[in-house]
Amino acid sequence: MQKATVVDTSCLILLTKIEQLGLLYELFGTITITPAIADEYGYPLPTWVQIINPKEDSLKIFKAFLDAGEASAIALVMESPSSLLIVDELKGRQVAKEIGIKFTGSVGMLKLAEKKGLISNMTEVIKKIKKKLISEYLMPY
Template sequence: MPGIIVSDTSCLILLDKLGRIDLLESLFGEISITGIIAGEFGKKIPGFIKIENPKDKNYQRILESLLDPGEASAIALALEREESLLIIDEHKGRREARQLKLNYTGTVGILIVAKEKGLISSVTEILDEIQRTDFRLSEELIQEVKKRSGE
């Protein structure tokens, strides 16, 4: 298990829209977000989510030249903590995380793990729910996820 789980805003918003934000608690116990992400989420933060800001704001400032403030703060926090897992969906943010050699996944990756652990019975059902939101998934990603989850 990673030392800290850091989530960007999109995962929280999407899982909240689907009524499945509790999957994060079931999988990880506690996750961390930054104050910026809490503001972007715009709702009461569930008790299993801890607000923690990066201590060194230099990483964050540099990353903000490339990414939105929430993504930049999440990556900066993940960089400060050993054995972190970053949950990030946006392509540019994932690219930066990869270049910085961070461990990362996305919301869809969380669904695969949730199915593996028996927390959900069907990834396909949730992918269908996601398609009815404003969150966009490529057909290629949908097929890859179904294959990886055995559906």
């Protein structure tokens, strides 16, 4: 596998909710996900998303302590160590750090988009994220 950007489910979902999924393409071109991530995401995928299965032997190791999406993403990046992993969950980030995988999260990706001029106002994007999270996850008492 060539150098790739492997994206975990949480980033895809967040960007979809704030209507910014295209930022991934603008920043990285084709991105890579695994079948497990595609299943977790559950929405139709743009043509610039490629789906690749990691090798089963490396996947088994990570499935022991990570969810299916994170395990498959890390296993896939292990097959191409120069790849970038975009992952938000703490356990996935800890594993990536321990084994030397280059990673960032959704906020890091958004900061890069701002730096490259793809986002004009990061404060507004963060407000939009907060509004979505509050409306979807918090119920009034």
